[in-house]
Every structure is written in structure tokens, then in C-alpha cells.
Amino acid sequence: MRILIKGGKVIDPGRYDGIADILIENGKILEIGPDLGSRLSALGSRYSEPGTQCPAPSTQHPVPSTQHPVPSTQYPEPRIIDASGKIVVPGLIDMHVHLREPGHEYKETIESGCRAAVHGGFTAICPMPNTDPVNDNGAITAYILKKAQEANTARVCPVAAVSKGLEGKGLCEYGELKDAGAVALSDDGRPVMNSQLMRRALEYAKGFGMLVISHCEDLELAGSGVMNEGAFATRMGLHGIPNAAESVMVMRDIALCELTRSRLHIAHVSTKESVEAIRAAKKRGASVTAETAPHYFTLTEDAVGEYDTHAKMNPPLRSAADREAVLEGLADGTLDVIATDHAPHSSLEKEVEFDHAANGIIGLETSLSLSLRLVEKGILSLSSLVEKMAINPARILGLEKSLTPGSAADITLIDPDFGYTADACKFQSRSRNTPFDGWEMKGRAILTMVGGVIVFEV
Amino acid sequence: MTDMQFIKKDILDMESLSAEDITLILDTAEKMKEISDRPIKKVPTLRGRTVVLFFYEASTRTRTSFDIAAKRLSADSISISASTSSMVKGETLIDTARNLEAMNSDVIVIRHSSSGAANMLAKCLKASVINAGDGTHAHPSQALLDIMTVREKKGSLEGLRIAIIGDVSHSRVARSNIAGFTKMGAEVVLAGPPTMMPAGIETMGASVTYHIEEAIRGADVIMMLRIQKERQKSFLFSGEREYARVYGLNRERLKHAKKDVLIMHPGPVNRGVEISPDVADGPYSVILDQVNNGVAVRMALLYLVSGGARNADSD
Numbered sequence: 001m002r003i004l005i006k007g008g009k010v011i012d013p014g015r016y017d018g019i020a021d022i023l024i025e026n027g028k029i030l031e032i033g034p035d036l037g038s039r040l041s042a043l044g045s046r047y048s049e050p051g052t053q054c055p056a057p058s059t060q061h062p063v064p065s066t067q068h069p070v071p072s073t074q075y076p077e078p079r080i081i082d083a084s085g086k087i088v089v090p091g092l093i094d095m096h097v098h099l100r101e102p103g104h105e106y107k108e109t110i111e112s113g114c115r116a117a118v119h120g121g122f123t124a125i126c127p128m129p130n131t132d133p134v135n136d137n138g139a140i141t142a143y144i145l146k147k148a149q150e151a152n153t154a155r156v157c158p159v160a161a162v163s164k165g166l167e168g169k170g171l172c173e174y175g176e177l178k179d180a181g182a183v184a185l186s187d188d189g190r191p192v193m194n195s196q197l198m199r200r201a202l203e204y205a206k207g208f209g210m211l212v213i214s215h216c217e218d219l220e221l222a223g224s225g226v227m228n229e230g231a232f233a234t235r236m237g238l239h240g241i242p243n244a245a246e247s248v249m250v251m252r253d254i255a256l257c258e259l260t261r262s263r264l265h266i267a268h269v270s271t272k273e274s275v276e277a278i279r280a281a282k283k284r285g286a287s288v289t290a291e292t293a294p295h296y297f298t299l300t301e302d303a304v305g306e307y308d309t310h311a312k313m314n315p316p317l318r319s320a321a322d323r324e325a326v327l328e329g330l331a332d333g334t335l336d337v338i339a340t341d342h343a344p345h346s347s348l349e350k351e352v353e354f355d356h357a358a359n360g361i362i363g364l365e366t367s368l369s370l371s372l373r374l375v376e377k378g379i380l381s382l383s384s385l386v387e388k389m390a391i392n393p394a395r396i397l398g399l400e401k402s403l404t405p406g407s408a409a410d411i412t413l414i415d416p417d418f419g420y421t422a423d424a425c426k427f428q429s430r431s432r433n434t435p436f437d438g439w440e441m442k443g444r445a446i447l448t449m450v451g452g453v454i455v456f457e458v
Numbered sequence: 459m460t461d462m463q464f465i466k467k468d469i470l471d472m473e474s475l476s477a478e479d480i481t482l483i484l485d486t487a488e489k490m491k492e493i494s495d496r497p498i499k500k501v502p503t504l505r506g507r508t509v510v511l512f513f514y515e516a517s518t519r520t521r522t523s524f525d526i527a528a529k530r531l532s533a534d535s536i537s538i539s540a541s542t543s544s545m546v547k548g549e550t551l552i553d554t555a556r557n558l559e560a561m562n563s564d565v566i567v568i569r570h571s572s573s574g575a576a577n578m579l580a581k582c583l584k585a586s587v588i589n590a591g592d593g594t595h596a597h598p599s600q601a602l603l604d605i606m607t608v609r610e611k612k613g614s615l616e617g618l619r620i621a622i623i624g625d626v627s628h629s630r631v632a633r634s635n636i637a638g639f640t641k642m643g644a645e646v647v648l649a650g651p652p653t654m655m656p657a658g659i660e661t662m663g664a665s666v667t668y669h670i671e672e673a674i675r676g677a678d679v680i681m682m683l684r685i686q687k688e689r690q691k692s693f694l695f696s697g698e699r700e701y702a703r704v705y706g707l708n709r710e711r712l713k714h715a716k717k718d719v720l721i722m723h724p725g726p727v728n729r730g731v732e733i734s735p736d737v738a739d740g741p742y743s744v745i746l747d748q749v750n751n752g753v754a755v756r757m758a759l760l761y762l763v764s765g766g767a768r769n770a771d772s773d
Contacts, residue, residue, distance in 0.1 A: 223692070231658025235473075237573035237595025237630055240657060306581075307574030352550055353572035355593065 001026070001079075003452065006037050008083025008413065012090055012403040013383045013391050022088060023078065024409040027452030032403055040078065081447065083413055089386045090401045091123025091410030091450065093393040094364060096188070096213075096267055096291060096339035099125075099156075101147060102140070103132025108344035108430045110147040110156065116342070116364040116429040117154040118456040121445025123410040124155035124399065125342075125364070128188040129166065136161035136172045138180035145181050153455045155410070157183040157397065162201045162212060166190040171201060174208045183397045186213035188267060189314075193219055195252060202262035211396065213265045216249035216274070217315065226355055228301040228316045236304065238354060243322065246315050247273035254281040257288050265396055266290040268341050270315040272325035279334040289396050290329075291337035294363060294370040295435070297326045303435055309350045309357035310435040313343070331379050336392040338385075340367045344431030362429045366422055366436045368414070372443035375416075382416075413447035418458075420444065464762040468580040468587040471596035472637035480642060484606050486758035487751070493530055494753055504533035504764055507564045512555070513590070514540040514570040519725055519749065520590050520599070524567050527756035533565075555579050565760060568592070573630075586763040594630050600724055601634035603755040605642055607748050608679055611720055616643035621673040622664070623649045623705065624683030624732055625694065627656040631724045632683060636664045649673035650683075650705055653694045670705050674714040681722040682707050682732045698731050708734040712742070720744050 003024040010020040010032065021036035022029060099113040108116075110127075117125045127144065129135035135144060141158050148156035160182035164170045166189070174185065185205055192198045192214070205212050222245040227233050229240025250266055254277060257264035269275060269292045278290045295313065300320050303311035311317055329335040343360025350357050371389060374380040380388070390412075394401030400408065424437040448456040464482060469475075475483075493501055509528040513521050521537065528535035538558075551570070558566060565586045568576050573593030580587040591597040608615055620639050626632045626648050636659075639646050646664040648655065655666050667673050674680060685701055695701050712719065721733075721743045729735045738745065 229657050231661040234627075234656040234658050235633070235662060237593050237633060239594075242657075306577050348550075351552060353570070353578065354574045355572040 001452070002030075002077075003081060003409075003449075003454075004037055004040070004078040005081045005083050005088055005411065005413070008086045008088035010088045010403065011383055011386050013387045015402060015404065017383060022403065022411065024449075024452050027409055029403055029405050029407055029409050031405055037080065081413070085415075085417075086446065087382065087414040087416055088403075089412050089414060090390045090394075090403055091448070092121045092368065092389045092412050092445075093124045093126075093397075093399065093401060094122045094340050094342065094367065095126040095337060095393040095397060096293070097125045097127050097342035097364065098130065098344065098360070099127040099144075100344055101131065102143060106430070107346050110144060111151040112428060112430045113342070113344070113364070114148060114151045114154040114156065116362070116427060118448040118450070119428045119445070120364040120366070121368045121412040121414065121448055122154055122364060123412065123448060123450045124157055124401075126157045126159050126183060126397065128159050128186060129161040130189045134161050134165050135159075135182070136164050136166070138173070138176040141177055141180035141182050153450065155450060157181075157399065159184045159186050159188070159213060161185065162187040162192055163197060168192050168194050168197060171197075171204055174205055174210055178208050178210055182210075183399070184211040184213050184265070186215065186267065188213065188215045191215045191217045191219060191249060195256065198253065199256050199260060202256055202260040202264065206260065206262040209398075211263050211265055213267050214249070214253045215267050216246050216253060218245045218249050221245035221248065225316070226312060227304050228318050230301065230319060232301050232304065236307070238304075241316050243271040243273050243318065246271050247277060250274040250277050254278070254286060254288055257281075258284070258286050261287070263287045264289075268293050268296070268315060268339070269326065269329065269335060270296045270318050270322060272322045275325045275329035275334055279329065279332070282334065289336045289392070290334065291339040292326050292330065292335050293339060293341045294367050295361060297323060297330060297374065298370050299323070299435065307354040308435065309352070309354055310361060310433055310437075312354060312357050312359055313341070313361055314359035327374070327379055330374065330388065336388065336396065338367065338371050338388045339393070340364055342429075343433075344429055345433045346431055350433050360433070362427070362431050362434050365427050365429065366434060366439075366441070369422070369441035369444050370436070372414075372416060376442070409449055409452040411449040412445050414443065415446045416443040418442070418444045418446060466763065468576075468589075469598050469759055469763060470576050470580055470587065470589045472598050472601050472634045472641070475598070475641075477641050480602065480605060480638065483602055483755065483758050483762060484609060486762060487602070487606055487754040490757040490761070491751070491754035493757070499530050500532060501530065502532045503761060504528070504531040507533040507764055508562060509533045509535045509565045509567065509760060510558050510563045511535060511537045511590075512558070512566055512568045513537065514551075514568070514575070515591070517569050517591070519752070520569060523749070523752040524590060524599075524756050527753050527760055530753070531757055531760055533760065551575060552578065552582055555583055559583050559585050565763060588759055588763065591630055594628050594633070596634045597630040598634050599752070599756055599759060600631050601638040602759070603748055603752040604635055604681070604722060604724070605638050606751045606755055607722065607744055608644075608720065609642075610747070610751070611744060612678065614643070615639060618644040618678040619676055620644045620646050620679040620681065621649060621677040622646060622681045622683065623670055623673060623707065625654040625685055625689060626650060626659060626683065627654050627694075628686070628689065629683050633662065635681065636662045640664070647673045647677075651695055670707070670711060671714050674711055677715045677719055679720045679722060680707060680715060681724070683724070684726060685728055685732045702731050706732055706734065707737055709736055709740075712737060722748060724748070
């Protein structure tokens with residue numbers, strides 16, 4: 001089975017940026033270059049030699065093949081996908097999602113979450129371990145991977161727990177988790193408050209070459225807070241969460257990262273102080289990376305409005321100055337990754353008093369459209385957007401993700417001009433908890449391919 | 459009753475009431491007050507109306523006050539508390555409220571420990587919702603009775619200096635009073651330890667000082683807020699002894715205030731902590747006037763959200 005993606009603007013940062021065709025065979029990228037369609041017959045089923053992977057357009061001498069069709073038995077006619085006017089990028093990766101299975105299947109299943117992912121243009125997602133039971137042992141990791149295989153859409157790369165039961169008391173068996181297929185470790189949602197445990201986790205993970213992802217929150221400082229601390233929270237009578245609840249832990253974890261010389265990834269950065277701390281740490285050469293989520297660069301605390309629980313998340317939506325700092329962090333590379341923190345909740349958790357509402361919003365099906373706004377506004381180039389949504393998460397997690405011939409054909413086709421109204425009722429996710437319902441969007445994924453298989457097409 | 463139109467379905471907070479709305483409510487309340495002085499304290503104004511008192515948080519004063527207000531207007535009032543409601547069986551607040559509405563309740567008065575609970579009900583119910591205190595957000599009927607008390611004693615709030623002293627961060631009364639007092643032309647100054655001053659409170663239009671004498675100096679009205687012992691656990695203050703010494707109102711401190719100062723307290727009073735007994739019971743204290751006006755204000759609110767004069771005429 002051959003597929004030819006024809007005439008799209010191919011963006012594979014550092015490797016390719018221009019109008020090109022991509023030929024896919026047996027789930028892998030066979031060839032990338034301008035005008036492949038006209039010389040299909042010349043393209044054998046073997047990968048090209050190194051050095052011809054990214055040929056300069058001027059060296060191409062297309063052979064007119066239409067007059068001499070190749071016998072279909074040898075090279076069957078490929079399915080041709082017309083990508084003219086579209087953007088073709090390496091499959092997007094969301095390295096921070098919650099799939100709720102096992103345990104809370106009424107909110108999301110691995111199947112529905114994967115479907116939401118590919119509809120949003122993601123070919124791989126990393127579910128966090130706060131399921132029930134917690135993904136803190138090889139059996140649960142294996143279960144998640146089995147369910148993902150059955151779903152057969154997006155790739156699922158599980159993140160396992162740092163501590164047993166997310167209780168912050170003892171280390172999980174990282175060796176077993178790695179063998180089972182876990183790609184990273186995190187106590188997301190239940191921050192590691194014990195600094196000694198965090199230090200040892202960073203060191204112990206290093207022995208297995210595993211990454212620790214930190215949800216930075218000082219639970220005592222956050223206290224009973226339910227939204228950003230400030231005048232808005234005061235007026236609404238809601239308990240505030242100060243920026244420092246996040247940044248003191250960002251600073252602690254950076255210190256521990258430097259102490260242990262281990263790799264650290266900081267999840268969902270929301271404050272100015274965190275961005276500054278990470279920028280300074282990177283300047284010192286610390287092996288720290290960081291992500292933020294579309295809601296932190298799109299919304300501010302004002303979205304809470306009149307107690308809208310769809311604007312309640314952890315960390316909370318912050319001030320305009322924080323949002324500005326997050327945008328600067330994205331622009332200057334301090335923030336490496338855009339990840340959604342896709343957190344499905346049903347009306348049971350959201351149609352309640354603001355104090356009692358669960359934290360989090362779904363994000364897989366709005367992330368790309370919201371991120372494309374940054375390109376529209378000139379904050380990010382298309383190329384750096386692809387870095388933050390595909391290349392950098394792959395590099396940080398040690399996953400393969402590029403359009404190099406020979407690599408798996410995980411590809412996302414983006415129509416940057418596709419206008420639509422976000423309609424949560426039509427989302428693939430089992431949950432509807434999004435503050436972006438009804439938003440006018442421009443640009444989205446129109447085709448998602450995983451391993452050469454088209455898993456979503458508009 | 460007055461012929462002015464009052465078109466609000468709900469009373470949720472002071473921010474959504476204009477100075478004209480407040481004046482109308484207080485004018486109505488003053489007329490209502492006379493009913494309570496009669497030997498037979500009952501008028502048929504809200505006969506056949508159903509008022510549900512939906513109290514999810516302990517309350518003696520406010521609940522009794524609304525109950526008496528409803529009964530004096532001949533409405534049928536029903537009390538529900540958290541422990542006797544289906545909430546203990548796991549029913550959500552919205553479900554419970556929808557069930558009450560399905561029984562054709564006209565007005566739902568709600569007290570709840572979560573800020574925004576009244577707003578949530580108002581959004582999903584056709585019945586009128588009166589907020590009787592939600593979390594640390596708002597307590598509009600308390601603010602209205604406080605404004606009524608000040609207006610009664612001083613004639614007007616215009617240009618008055620009102621000090622609110624104590625744990626502002628946990629006080630819905632403080633928030634509603636800042637909004638209400640400033641709308642009626644008063645200057646509000648807040649005092650207390652920095653731990654009890656919530657971030658950005660000055661954006662509501664009040665000034666902040668950490669020295670009680672500074673707040674009291676030249677004050678026309680001093681409102682003391684209740685200090686809850688359990689706030690020591692969240693490190694808001696070191697203890698009652700120091701609080702009383704540094705932030706408590708006593709006879710000595712009162713000397714800084716104007717000669718005709720009014721001492722107010724939304725209750726319940728912690729005698730000897732935020733206010734010394736002699737001041738609480740002294741000549742400047744209007745604490746019981748506040749309670750008395752509470753019934754009148756709540757009668758006015760029930761009457762006005764129920765359609766006011768138009769419905770009374772058709773009765």
C-alpha cells in the first residue's frame with residue numbers, strides 16, 4: 001500500500017521546509033521531495049541512500065511517468081492525497097494527557113482519548129499515571145498499552161508514577177516500568193512534596209535513563225485555593241493560589257536537577273516567576289525542559305467569570321502579566337513544549353459549586369487550533385510551533401518523530417485556513433469540559449496518519 | 459407600598475445593585491418595619507407564596523430573620539438544612555434546588571459555604587434566589603441591614619468614614635459592605651493584621667491599614683468582624699490574647715473615634731476578643747438595631763423579588 005501526500009508545504013524543523021511530496025509505503029516514509037508524483041516509477045521500495053533524503057529542489061529532474069505507467073503488480077498506484085495549500089508536519093505529540101482508564105471510564109477511555117487525539121492532529125499521547133489503580137507497576141502499564149493497541153489509533157506512551165500509589169512515600173520499580181513500556185515518570189496531580197524523595201527519584205531515574213516530569217505545586221501554599229490569588233479571587237470570595245505555590249517548587253526542582261545532574265521536565269508552567277526561573281536555569285546549563293498548555297497562553301483568570309467551573313484548573317489560570325510571560329517563554333524557547341494537560345471530567349465533577357468542582361479541562365481537540373493563533377499573531381513561526389508540538393516532545397521523551405525516509409509515517413496534515421466553530425458536543429472525547437466551546441477557530445488538522453494508516457480525515 | 463419598579467429576579471450580591479436599587483430597598487424596609495411594631499405583626503402581602511429557606515451552613519440569626527420576615531408577609535416558609543436534606547444522600551445542590559422548584563417554590567433563600575452557590579442556583583432556576591451568605595463572597599441582606607442602620611442613625615452615608623476591622627479575608631459581610639457603603643457615598647477603611655487582608659481588596663474601593671487606631675481615627679462607624687479561633691491553624695494570627703491586645707476594640711481605643719460613633723458587629727460576637735464587653739453593650743453600640751432592621755430588610759427583599767407593588771395590588 002502506497003500513499004502519496006502531494007504538493008503540501010512540508011515542515012520538518014531542521015530538516016525540511018518547502019513544498020514537497022511525501023511517498024509512504026508499508027507504514028514508512030519512503031521518499032520526500034518535490035514532485036515525486038511524476039516519477040513514482042523511478043522510486044523503488046528501498047529507502048534512498050543517505051544524502052538524498054532532503055534533495056535541494058534545483059537538482060531534481062522529474063521524469064514524466066504518466067506516459068509510462070509502472071505495472072500495478074510491481075508498484076501499485078498510490079492513493080494520492082492532495083495537500084496543496086496545506087501544511088504537512090511530523091505527527092504531533094501531546095506529552096501530557098489524562099485518559100482516565102483504568103478507573104474512571106465514564107470520563108474517558110483509552111479508546112475515546114485516542115480518538116480525540118487523532119481528531120486533534122496528535123499521533124502520540126502520554127497519559128499520566130493518576131488512574132485507579134495508579135500506573136505504578138508494569139501490569140498497569142501493560143494494560144494501558146494493550147488497550148491502546150486495541151484502540152489502534154494514536155500511539156500511547158504511558159507515563160508511570162514516581163512514587164508508589166502517588167503517595168510520595170516510596171519509589172516505584174522504574175526498571176520494571178521501563179521494560180513494560182513507560183516513557184517517563186511523574187506524580188502529576190499529586191506533587192512530590194518530600195524534597196528527599198524528589199532528589200532520589202531524579203537520581204534513581206537517571207540509572208534507567210528515564211525522565212522525571214514534575215507537577216510543581218507546594219500543596220501547603222496552595223492550601224484551599226481554587227483560583228489565582230488576586231483582586232478577582234478576592235471579589236469573588238474564592239480562595240487564591242499564589243504564583244509562589246508553583247514557582248517555589250519549580251525553583252526547588254531545578255536545584256535538585258542541578259544537584260543530581262539528572263534530566264527534569266516541568267509540567268504546565270503558568271507563572272511569570274516559573275518562566276524566569278527556567279530561563280535562568282537553562283542559561284546555567286541545567287538539563288531542564290518545560291511545557292505549558294494552550295489555556296495558559298490563551299486565557300487569564302478573568303475566564304472564571306461568574307464561577308465558570310470550566311475555567312477551574314490546576315495550576316489556575318493566571319493574570320495577564322503571567323500569560324504574557326508564558327508567551328515570551330514560548331517565543332524565546334524557554335518553554336520547549338505545548339502540551340494540553342487534557343483532563344476529562346463529567347458534569348458530575350463540573351456542574352457543582354466552584355469550590356467542589358474538579359480541576360482541569362479537555363484539550364486534545366482544541367490545542368492545535370489555539371496554538372495556530374500564535375502563528376497568526378506572529379509569536380511563533382510555523383516551524384517553531386511544530387518543534388513545540390512534535391519535535392521537542394519527541395526529543396525529550398526519546399521518541400522517533402521526523403519525516404526522514406525510513407521513519408514511521410506519523411504525519412499530520414494541517415489546513416491553516418480551516419474555519420470552524422468549536423462544538424464540544426461533537427468532540428470525540430467522552431467529556432465536554434472545555435472553556436473553548438463555541439469559540440471561532442481558524443486552522444486545524446484535516447488528516448492524521450499513524451504508521452502509514454490514515455486514522456482521521458476530515 | 460411604593461409604586462417604584464424593581465425588576466431584579468435575584469439578590470446575589472451588592473455589586474449588582476445600584477444606589478437607586480439600594481435606596482428603594484431601604485425605603486421599602488422602613489415601611490415594613492412598622493408592621494413589626496404592630497400588635498398583630500402580619501400582613502397578607504405574600505399570601506400563597508412559598509419561600510424555601512435552604513441553609514447549608516449553620517445560621518441562627520439570618521435564618522430566623524428570613525423566616526420571621528416571610529411569615530410576617532403571610533408567605534409559607536419551609537426550612538431545609540444540610541443535615542435534613544438529600545445532600546447527605548449525595549444529591550447535588552442543583553438537583554436539590556430543581557426539585558424544590560418543581561414544587562413551585564417562588565423564592566429560594568440560600569446560605570451555603572461555597573462562594574458562588576447562589577449564582578449557580580440563580581442561573582438554573584426560574585424561582586427568585588436570595589443569597590443569604592455564600593462562602594466568603596457576599597451577604598447582601600446583611601449589608602443592606604447595615605446600611606439601613608447607618609442611614610437611620612446618621613440620615614445619610616454620604617461622606618461618612620466607616621472602619622471595618624478584623625478578618626476581611628474570610629468575611630463575606632466585609633465584601634458586601636465595602637461594595638454597599640461605597641456605593642452610598644461613604645469612605646471605607648479596613649484594618650487588621652496583613653494575614654487577614656486579601657490580595658487586591660483595595661480594588662473594591664477601600665483603603666487598608668494594619669493599625670487599628672489609624673482606622674478608628676475620625677470614624678463615624680466602626681464595624682468589628684468576628685474572629686474565628688480555627689484561623690490560628692492556618693497561621694492567620696497568633697492567638698486571642700494578642701489579637702485582643704493589638705486589634706481588639708476597647709474603650710481606650712474608642713477615644714480616637716468621633717463622639718457620635720456607631721459600633722456595629724454582624725454577629726455572633728466573640729466578647730473579649732475583637733470587642734470588649736463594655737463596648738459591645740455600651741451606648742454607641744447599634745448591634746441589636748442591626749438585628750431589628752434585618753427582619754425589615756428581608757421583608758422588603760422578599761416583597762420586591764416577588765413582584766412588589768403589582769402583585770400586592772392584585773392580592
